[in-house]
Amino acid sequence: MNFYASWVFRCPRWVYFKLKFPQKEIIDPTIKHAGDYGEKIALNFLKRNYTLYPVRKRTISFGKFKITGRPDFRVFGEKGFEIVEVKKVKKVSMLRKPKISWIAQLNLYLKMEGIENGFLLEISRNKIRRTNWRFNRDMFTSSIKFYSKIYEKVIEGEIPESKVGECLNCSFKDLCLRV
Ligand code: SF4
Secondary structure, three states, X not given: OEXXXXXXXXXXXXXXXXXXXXXXXXXXXXXXXXXXXXXXXXXXXXXXHOEXXXXXXXXXEOOOOEEEEOOOEEEEEOOEEEEEEEEEOOHHHXXXXXXXXXXXXXXXXXXHHOOOXXXXXXXXXXXXXXXXXXXXXXXXXXXXXXXXXXXXXXXXXXXXXXXXXXXXXXXXHHHHHHO
């Protein structure tokens, strides 16, 4: 079974649908467009301060399942190599701490790349926020437990529990209401 790093700590039901019924996902094109725009802004920002290196898809195996992922950017600067994950956000999001799922996603990329340091770039219409993160072993262990629990549910033929607070813009909302 193959999971993606970008699924970490998302609603477990969403992950289940993504695995079992990917063709039923309804992606809002404005969200996709916003993501592409965010990466473009990030690229210009990074080019001014770093040397950029190519990124590639990597996989880590845990016997029963695998986790695959490709970070947005791998850069080289004063701290050596760093991994960068970009998120397009609303201005108001900058008032809160970055989502734990984003930090965990970056953390998985750090593990995959064997790199100690990375940063999140949150991009709103008029602001870029950078937060620095180091590889966190405990968070990595919790992330593996997260995937492992979903794996067990899928093997048992059960739909995992939902997570509160993610339903409004969920790409599987229609399917979720019907099962
Ligand atoms: S609608 Fe809510 S509970 Fe259902 S998959 Fe989406 S986020 Fe999870």
